[in-house]
Amino acid sequence: MSETFLITAEQKGQRLDKVLGALQEEWSRGQIQTFIDEGHLLVNGEKVKKTYKLKENDEIVVNPPEPEPLEILAEDLNLEIVYEDADVLVVNKPKGMVVHPAPGHTTGTLVNGLMHQVTDLSGINGVMRPGIVHRIDKDTSGLLMVAKNDLAHESLVQQLVDKSVTRRYIALVHGHIPHDKGTIDAPIGRDKKDRQKMGVVDEGKHAVTHFQVIGRFGVDYTLVQCRLETGRTHQIRVHMNYIGYPLVGDPKYGPKKTMDIGGQALHAGVLGFVHPRTNEYLEFEAPMPQEFDALLNELKSSYDKK
Numbered sequence: 001m002s003e004t005f006l007i008t009a010e011q012k013g014q015r016l017d018k019v020l021g022a023l024q025e026e027w028s029r030g031q032i033q034t035f036i037d038e039g040h041l042l043v044n045g046e047k048v049k050k051t052y053k054l055k056e057n058d059e060i061v062v063n064p065p066e067p068e069p070l071e072i073l074a075e076d077l078n079l080e081i082v083y084e085d086a087d088v089l090v091v092n093k094p095k096g097m098v099v100h101p102a103p104g105h106t107t108g109t110l111v112n113g114l115m116h117q118v119t120d121l122s123g124i125n126g127v128m129r130p131g132i133v134h135r136i137d138k139d140t141s142g143l144l145m146v147a148k149n150d151l152a153h154e155s156l157v158q159q160l161v162d163k164s165v166t167r168r169y170i171a172l173v174h175g176h177i178p179h180d181k182g183t184i185d186a187p188i189g190r191d192k193k194d195r196q197k198m199g200v201v202d203e204g205k206h207a208v209t210h211f212q213v214i215g216r217f218g219v220d221y222t223l224v225q226c227r228l229e230t231g232r233t234h235q236i237r238v239h240m241n242y243i244g245y246p247l248v249g250d251p252k253y254g255p256k257k258t259m260d261i262g263g264q265a266l267h268a269g270v271l272g273f274v275h276p277r278t279n280e281y282l283e284f285e286a287p288m289p290q291e292f293d294a295l296l297n298e299l300k301s302s303y304d305k306k
Contacts (some may be wrong), residue, residue: 005026006057016043016052020060021195027064029195040065072101072128077113082284087152087277088145089118092286095263100129114146121146123151133157134231139249139263141289142169143271157274160231165271167228169236172265172296173245174255176219181212184239188232197252198234200242207232208228209239215296217303221248223296237264259295267292 003024011019017032020041027035035041041062043052054238080092093110099104100111114121114131121131124147131146133156145165147153159165189204191197208229215223222245226236234253240246241253248254251265259265272283287293 002061002063003293005060005062007054007056007060009056012054012058014054015050016041016048016060017050017055019054020062022190022192024062035062036062038065042303063179072106072115072130073112074115075107076116077108077110079110079113079117081117082143083282084118084287087148088156088275089148090271090282090284091144091146093136093141093144093268094140095289095291098138099135099144100132103130104123110144117191118146118148119144120148120149122148124150124153125239134160137234137237137264137266138171138264138269140268141292142268143284143286144268145271145273147276152258154275156273159273163229164274165233166270166283167268168270169226169228170214170267170269170292171224171226171236171240172248172292173222173224173240174220174248174258175220175222175245176216177213177224182243184209185241186239186242188235188238198238200238205232206230207235207239210235211240215300217299221299236266261291261295265292265295 003045005020005023017029019030020032021027022129035048036048039047041060043058081089082092083090092254098105098109101109111130111132123130131148133145133147133153136144138141144303145156147156185208186200187202187204188198189201189205191199192201210226210227210229213222214225228235237247237250237253246254247264247266249259254264267288269288270283270285272281274281
């Protein structure tokens with residue numbers, strides 16, 4: 001479906017790809033440049049260069065190409081299913097695993113593994129994301145709820161909208177947080193300087209994270225439990241960085257000098273929701289992955305000696 005944008009006086013003189021990326025957050029700068037190269041994007045009915053500087057009243061028309069149909073294969077990934085019944089299941093996703101396939105990444109995902117181990121998954125999200133109600137980042141480990149039919153899917157999504165789902169994470173952050181608990185209420189949207197990142201921006205979506213300190217390692221590191229009230233992309237990573245305590249190992253939001261542990265030290269340890277059919281509240285807990293636990297033991301041993 002084509003989309004049309006009309007350039008205002010405030011936007012004139014700026015690069016086409018930069019302005020369009022701000023107008024349509026679903027498209028990355030790279031995607032927009034591909035649209036330009038392949039003729040899917042026209043300015044006043046004509047092809048332009050990626051470096052084109054906009055003029056007032058320019059009309060941009062974008063006809064994104066239809067996504068190529070993908071065949072999602074079932075794979076034996078030996079997923080740890082913590083709970084399963086006829087309507088829902090809870091899975092403990094390992095660190096390093098993407099939740100669902102996308103163009104260019106069609107194997108080794110949680111969905112590939114679910115299709116091997118589970119006979120029924122809801123179809124509301126289409127063939128790319130069967131059963132997927134919510135996501136956690138590739139390098140975040142922990143619990144996810146999955147819908148096995150459309151009734152369950154709609155119920156779980158509504159619980160997320162109503163903010164009634166319990167989601168508690170364990171995170172190791174840089175720095176010494178002096179207070180024992182706090183709440184971060186700051187809107188999250190696409191970072192204006194880097195379209196590949198999220199950030200706290202005035203026009204972003206409402207986002208609230210509650211945190212409580214559960215351990216300190218000198219003045220260098222703090223272990224916190226974070227409870228999500230909302231579920232924005234990279235929410236904990238963005239919020240903790242925003243208040244000056246970025247996650248250890250985070251390649252996107254952490255400091256340049258951080259531990260090389262293959263991604264952020266973040267684990268979705270507790271998940272609770274009301275069962276879509278029985279209305280019973282269910283809550284599950286997954287222990288920290290072995291490598292996260294080993295890291296904490298190493299820090300504790302190191303700082304106990306100081």
